[in-house]
Amino acid sequence: MRRTRNLSRFETTTAAVDPISELPDSILVHILSLLGIEDAVRTQVLSKRWRFLWTFLPSLVFYYYESDDDRCEGEDFRLARNTEFVTFVEKTLFASNCKLKKFEVDFYYGPRFALNVDSWTRFAVGKGVEELDLQLCPDATDTEYELPQLLYDNSWFKELRFSHCRVIPEGNAAWYSLKKLSIGHVEFSNDVIERVLTGSPVLETLTLESCQGFSRLAVTNSCVKKLILINFHDDWDESDDSGLEISAPYLLSLEMSGSLGCNCRFTNISSLVDAVFNCNIECFEEDNDYERIRNIVVVFLASLVHVKNLTLGTWAIEVLSIMEANGLSCPLLNCKCLTLDTKIDKNVLPGIANVLNSTPNVEALIMTWSSSSPWLAGMLLDYNEEQYWTSQNWTYECLALHLKNVTIRDDLMYHCDSNFFSFIQFLLRNARVLQKMVISTPSSPSDAQLKEYFKAAKKLLSFPRASTDAAVIFC
Amino acid sequence: MASSIENNNEKLTLKSSDGEEFLVEKHVALQSTLLQNMLDSDCSSADVIPLPKIDARTLALVLGYCKKHADASSSKQGELNSFDSEFLKDMDMGALFNLVLAANFMEIKGLLDIAAQKIADTIKDKPHQEVREIFHVENDYTPEEEAAVREENRWAFEGFP
Numbered sequence: 113m114r115r116t117r118n119l120s121r122f123e124t125t126t127a128a129v130d131p132i133s134e135l136p137d138s139i140l141v142h143i144l145s146l147l148g149i150e151d152a153v154r155t156q157v158l159s160k161r162w163r164f165l166w167t168f169l170p171s172l173v174f175y176y177y178e179s180d181d182d183r184c185e186g187e188d189f190r191l192a193r194n195t196e197f198v199t200f201v202e203k204t205l206f207a208s209n210c211k212l213k214k215f216e217v218d219f220y221y222g223p224r225f226a227l228n229v230d231s232w233t234r235f236a237v238g239k240g241v242e243e244l245d246l247q248l249c250p251d252a253t254d255t256e257y258e259l260p261q262l263l264y265d266n267s268w269f270k271e272l273r274f275s276h277c278r279v280i281p282e283g284n285a286a287w288y289s290l291k292k293l294s295i296g297h298v299e300f301s302n303d304v305i306e307r308v309l310t311g312s313p314v315l316e317t318l319t320l321e322s323c324q325g326f327s328r329l330a331v332t333n334s335c336v337k338k339l340i341l342i343n344f345h346d347d348w349d350e351s352d353d354s355g356l357e358i359s360a361p362y363l364l365s366l367e368m369s370g371s372l373g374c375n376c377r378f379t380n381i382s383s384l385v386d387a388v389f390n391c392n393i394e395c396f397e398e399d400n401d402y403e404r405i406r407n408i409v410v411v412f413l414a415s416l417v418h419v420k421n422l423t424l425g426t427w428a429i430e431v432l433s434i435m436e437a438n439g440l441s442c443p444l445l446n447c448k449c450l451t452l453d454t455k456i457d458k459n460v461l462p463g464i465a466n467v468l469n470s471t472p473n474v475e476a477l478i479m480t481w482s483s484s485s486p487w488l489a490g491m492l493l494d495y496n497e498e499q500y501w502t503s504q505n506w507t508y509e510c511l512a513l514h515l516k517n518v519t520i521r522d523d524l525m526y527h528c529d530s531n532f533f534s535f536i537q538f539l540l541r542n543a544r545v546l547q548k549m550v551i552s553t554p555s556s557p558s559d560a561q562l563k564e565y566f567k568a569a570k571k572l573l574s575f576p577r578a579s580t581d582a583a584v585i586f587c
Numbered sequence: 588m589a590s591s592i593e594n595n596n597e598k599l600t601l602k603s604s605d606g607e608e609f610l611v612e613k614h615v616a617l618q619s620t621l622l623q624n625m626l627d628s629d630c631s632s633a634d635v636i637p638l639p640k641i642d643a644r645t646l647a648l649v650l651g652y653c654k655k656h657a658d659a660s661s662s663k664q665g666e667l668n669s670f671d672s673e674f675l676k677d678m679d680m681g682a683l684f685n686l687v688l689a690a691n692f693m694e695i696k697g698l699l700d701i702a703a704q705k706i707a708d709t710i711k712d713k714p715h716q717e718v719r720e721i722f723h724v725e726n727d728y729t730p731e732e733e734a735a736v737r738e739e740n741r742w743a744f745e746g747f748p
Contacts, residue, residue: 133724136691138691144707146703150743154740154743159724159726161727
């Protein structure tokens with residue numbers, strides 16, 4: 113019977129043998145694909161066996177970030193570095209010997225590279241690329257790259273991401289396989305975004321980051337299930353407060369983060385199941401601005417009344433805090449799962465009380481830690497935070513009847529203070545049907561952190577529980 | 588024949604290149620796409636499935652991995668991750684190469700990925716001279732050829748001797 117060579121035994125007996133080079137090409141290319149492109153290309157010098165292996169990489173990802181040392185050098189040096197990077201991208205890309213799955217490039221773009229980027233995209237498209245990512249932050253000049261027309265008509269694309277580009281399609285886009293589209297720092301008109309969406313019939317996820325120029329976003333494709341909106345800034349025009357109008361009747365999931373420079377209204381989001389409201393709305397330095405903000409938040413939350421899983425960020429909870437202090441309730445919400453993405457501090461306690469009061473059906477409460485800076489610094493709420501939860505005899509419908517699970521995630525336990533503990537104590541004392549409170553254990557903590565963690569855990573376990581079935585689980 | 592498989596169903600026997608037999612529960616074997624396809628197409632009616640490319644020591648490791656992953660519920664991802672990193676810790680390169688070959692042959696994607704990642708981590712950020720030493724790669728370039736290859740992609744060699 114023919115025996116396969118046992119390579120490990122070989123290695124110990126004959127040092128000359130080269131087991132890694134005997135692995136089949138497919139495995140070696142797989143290993144190279146797990147390296148950064150520079151590391152992968154460098155293996156060509158190991159031996160002749162490795163000379164062309166990297167040219168079979170299906171994904172080519174190029175990043176160029178200036179180091180601090182680079183930044184201290186003069187303009188000429190930086191221009192030269194940028195040019196060297198472009199040469200590297202060009203040589204590596206054009207040496208590719210296989211169908212490309214992914215091509216990504218992220219560098220400081222200047223107009224002198226327009227022809228280079230044109231030729232890269234043309235080459236990648238010719239190789240049947242399915243995932244194209246162009247992050248072209250402009251260098252000293254302000255001229256942005258204009259997407260070539262050939263990119264608008266491509267049925268291979270499954271994922272397309274670009275930022276800092278000019279988007280001027282001559283006709284409708286024709287992206288018949290496109291599932292994910294992510295656009296950053298692009299200004300486009302209502303008409304252009306409409307033509308892009310019309311040409312993407314199977315699109316599932318749309319991300320718009322720091323885009324501007326449009327006032328209407330009608331996502332009527334029934335495939336689009338997820339919309340992520342990060343920062344939106346209208347051209348500053350205070351007389352026109354029309355803001356952004358979003359209609360997406362088939363959308364299941366909406367995430368909003370960053371800052372919104374204008375009002376944002378939803379005309380139809382009737383299918384929505386998940387919503388993340390983790391953005392803030394820019395304020396003017398005017399005394400009556402709080403009222404404007406409050407109105408926007410109330411209208412915004414009211415449009416999320418039917419959402420099942422709702423996440424609220426620090427800023428939204430802070431607005432609800434001021435409302436609570438003024439005796440104004442949060443709109444009634446039907447969510448079953450509520451996530452509070454915030455630090456538990458003085459600015460948010462009344463807001464949490466406000467939202468618990470308006471979410472009678474909540475069965476699961478998730479707490480995650482957000483480091484966002486306090487917005488309310490200038491208008492601190494005046495109350496005794498130590499006794500906030502004990503001083504008042506509220507009854508919350510969700511705590512009395514529905515809340516079964518509480519999850520404390522991430523490194524929240526590292527940041528726990530008396531406000532955190534009194535809130536947990538309050539929950540355990542009032543959640544009558546609670547089944548479990550799950551607290552994630554920190555990943556790879558230091559000894560000191562672990563000590564703190566055990567101390568906190570001991571304290572949590574000592575709190576009385578209204579539900580005899582409630583288990584506190586550390587996992 | 589089909590009925591006989593169903594009877595002694597939940598187990599099957601794998602035979603390593605050096606003749607050792609391993610009795611394996613079916614749900615554990617299903618971690619391997621190769622074995623799954625064999626079971627689906629009924630090729631497994633034979634009592635023993637020979638794996639002529641995998642020695643006993645490697646096969647035992649592979650099956651240990653499969654058992655852990657088959658038995659763990661999906662909710663225990665954290666536990667599986669720490670098992671995975673422990674699993675390859677302190678493994679010598681020879682055993683790792685055998686493992687990556689076995690995972691490739693038996694089509695066990697998770698195992699192939701972690702083993703390949705471990706090899707990649709060894710190459711990462713190291714000068715090629717050191718990589719050559721670690722893996723005993725014999726340099727068959729002449730000095731002139733090597734210099735020419737380096738020159739072609741100067742950017743990638745920046746900061747390396």
